[in-house]
Amino acid sequence: MLAVTAHDHVPPGPVAVLANPTAGRGRHRGLLPGILQRLAGAGRPVELLRARTPEEAEAACHAAVAGGAGALVAVGGDGTVHRAMQAVAGTAVAFGPVPAGTGNDFAVETGFPADPIAAVDVITAALAAGRARPVDLAQLSRPGETDRWFGAVLAAGFDAIVNERANRMRWPRGPRRYDLAIVVELARLRPRRYRLVLDGVTQEIDAVLVAVGNAASYGGGMRICPDADPHDGLLDVVVGGRFDRRTLMRVKPQIYQGTHVTHPLVRVYRTRTVELSAEGITAYADGERSFDLPVTVTAVPAALRLLR
Structure with missing residues (x-):
């Protein structure tokens, strides 16, 4: 670090x-x-x-x-x-x-x-x-790659898969492309097996949503990691488990208020470092295409000086 x-x-x-x-x-x-x-x-x-x-x-x-x-x-x-x-x-x-x-x-x-x-x-x-x-x-690392930084959220679940789909599509233009990508990926929805190492403690989890937050929101105000604080030296890891299509679509609007974390299939972890592995996932950091998993994310206190 x-x-x-x-x-x-x-x-x-x-x-x-x-x-x-x-x-x-x-x-x-x-x-x-x-x-x-x-x-x-x-x-x-x-x-x-x-x-x-x-x-x-x-x-x-x-x-x-x-x-x-x-x-x-x-x-x-x-x-x-x-x-x-x-x-x-x-x-x-x-x-x-x-x-x-x-x-x-x-x-x-x-x-x-x-x-x-x-x-x-x-x-x-x-x-x-x-x-x-x-x-x-948050500092983002992957073997063989130059480290990257992000300030808000790393998406590594369904939302990252939708982003990847939308970025491959040439039609339609604008926001409708993202909407269509959601429809396509909902039809293919399945839990993925993730390996998380949280400050050295390993967990294997089947999940649909996985996000690592230095701050609370992504996607223009969706509070995916509602309690994440960019001043506490920690990361919030939010994991949404074995959602089916109907449950995911019911829970997804709750992300804007951050109330999805009360759902019984959602778990929240607080950690300094998380190693995140899964097959076939490209993570998105601050909405930008980032690394293929596996990645390591580390909280770096006071890494940026803001003009405030």
């Missing part, structure tokens, strides 16, 4: 800004000039990063940090935040998420206003005061 040194100040250097113009289906596209102007009010140079793809965006963030940026601001949804986070996790560089996407779970769960302009004002005030506050992240 990476050792992280506490910093409650913002290092000197410019503010790098990563903006995803397609986030939230482009509804906040016109806000970017005003966002940049507001950030400049903190008295630091502001540099807009150029990138055409998610991979270029992540590389641009790494280059900005290596080039001496004191802060990085990500304007977009959880996917944009996830890409930017890879460059600043475990460093002293401060981070500000501006919620301008379809799903803004990390920003909202860590206390930023849901309105993007209000969030920018919070970030600007923190920059002007030189203030950054620590928050935990």
Whole structure:
């Protein structure tokens, strides 16, 4: 596990800004000039990063940090935040998420206003005061791969399978593709055998839903890990057992309120590290396609400095 040194100040250097113009289906596209102007009010140079793809965006963030940026601001949804986070996790560089996407779970769960302009004002005030506050992240590892970080939730059950199906489909476009993927995968629903090693204790479980939460929600407000706290140094692992189709569809709406954890087939574990194995599952972290299982997830306290 990476050792992280506490910093409650913002290092000197410019503010790098990563903006995803397609986030939230482009509804906040016109806000970017005003966002940049507001950030400049903190008295630091502001540099807009150029990138055409998610991979270029992540590389641009790494280059900005290596080039001496004191802060990085990500304007977009959880996917944009996830890409930017890879460059600043475990460093002293401060981070500000501006919620301008379809799903803004990390920003909202860590206390930023849901309105993007209000969030920018919070970030600007923190920059002007030189203030950054620590928050935990989860570190995701797989043999032979470079470690990744996530701030909200790792999905490794039915929702991850649906995401994988939707990403393979070329039709229909937009949200209907995800809806159709749900229908297809419901027809194929079956419990999978998972092996979980929770702080060294092994369990074999047949399950349909498996999520590892540093924070409570994913998917734009679904509280899959309702008691997860990104300041407690722990992960919440939520496991939904041998659901049939009818039971799953009855329970799934309860996830928005987090009341699904009272169902007798749901178990919640709290742990510092979880090793997660299953056949044929690709995990999704913060909504982004991640590693095939098996993976190891480790809670890293104070891994990120938030501009709050």
